[in-house]
Amino acid sequence: MNQTIKVIAPAKVNLHLGIGAAQPDGYHAATSVLHAVTLHDTLAMRFEDATPGAGLTVRVRCQAAAGVEAPDVASEDNIAHKALVALAQALGRTADETVTVDILKAIPHAAGLGGGSSDAAAALVGACRAWGIDALSNQVISVASGLGADVPFFLYGGCACMTGRGDVLDHELEPMCKPLVLVRPDAGVSTAAAYKAFDECGEPESAEAAQAACAVQSAEALPLFNNLAVASEQVLPQLASVREWLAAQPGVEHDADGNPEVLLSGSGSASFAVCESMNAAYSLVSAAKLQGWWARSCSFASIGARVVDAPGGTRTNLGAVHKSW
Structure with missing residues (x-):
């Protein structure tokens, strides 16, 4: 078996x-509604037969794109590498093959945009295609959950409400197609540091508030909320400056109560602003770059980690065909 598979890994x-x-156990319960966006990494996966008795060999390499630094880690420390090894072990796969994964990184690291988790999910999706496995099978989802809380989401994609530790699908929401801008200062935020600060000063979400969030069926109907943001701003105070600046910019949408639709994503350090139009998003990116920040315009997306099948599109879990971006 010698084949090359291209997979997109959205933020x-x-x-x-x-x-x-x-x-x-040290973990936190989490109710998380995640939405994929069109900013994405790309994985080129090559599956080749190996010498009999060699077993599975995985090589992962990263290359930077669009002004983003590629992670400087050994292949075996890359989560995409770990995903492939874990899946092969879970399947009891003993075939002799070499899997080479070249990741073109466009999603910044330590930004709360799920780049590593999405790469892991994309590696699982590519391997499932090559090995004839259903990427949404319970076995694959279990492997994804063991890799990280956000990884299962990227197998579903679109917009989804996740519970448990943020790794259990509660339900999918109707996604939206609005433009948005992502803005990140130079520094990243350690997730561990953010959670430590949250344990010291954060206000845990009540069961009633979590249930209310889980009741929403449409992405557009969901009020923006992140109770980890205050803790992250304590870890990196510059995040408050980014938030305040974004909230004051023209072209940013406001909710029914008149609040600007601006929020920190995850533990950060990227914040996002929902925009009134793509032209407004372009202008906001230019203004953010003048502040010395990384910024990208994109749109909300309806897919997750998916194999790109030229010349068609990629099929979503919602059943609609979308052209790859």
């Missing part, structure tokens, strides 16, 4: 992130 933003109190 995400959290429309809702409700973190509960720390549990005895």
Whole structure:
């Protein structure tokens, strides 16, 4: 078996992130509504037969794109590498083959945009295509959950409400197609540091608020919320400046109560602003870059990690065909 498979790995933003109190095992319950966006990494995966008895060999390489630094980690430390090894072990796969993965990175690291998690999901999706496995099978979803809380979401894509530790699908929401702008200062935010600050000063989401978030069926109807943002701003105070600046910019949409639709994604350090038009998004990107920040315009998307099948599109879990971006 020798074949090359191309997979897109979209970024995400959290429309809702409700973190509960720390549990005895150290984890937090989380109600998270994630939405895929058109900013994406690209994985080129090559599956080749290997010498009999060689078993599975995985090589992952990263290349930077669009002004984003590629992670400087060994292949075996890359989450995409770990995903392939974990899936092969879960399947009891003993075939002799070499899998080479070249990742073109457009999603910045430590930004709360799910780049690593999406790469892991994309590696699983590509391997499932090559190995004839359903990428949404319970076995694959279990592997994804073991890799990280956000990884299962990218197998579904679109917009979804996740519960548990943020890794269990509650339901899918009707996605939206609005433009948005992502803005990130130079520094990243350690997720561990953000959660430590949350444990010291954060206000856990109540069961009632979590249930209310889970009741929403449409992305556009969901109020933006992130109770981890205050803790992240304590870790990196510059995030408050980004938020305040975005909220004051023209072309940013406002909700029914008149609040600007601006929110930190996950633990950060990227914030997003929903825009009135793509032209407004372009202008906002230019203005953000003048502040010295990384910024990208994109749109909300209806897909997750998906194989690109030229010349057609990629089929979403909602059943509609979308051209790859």
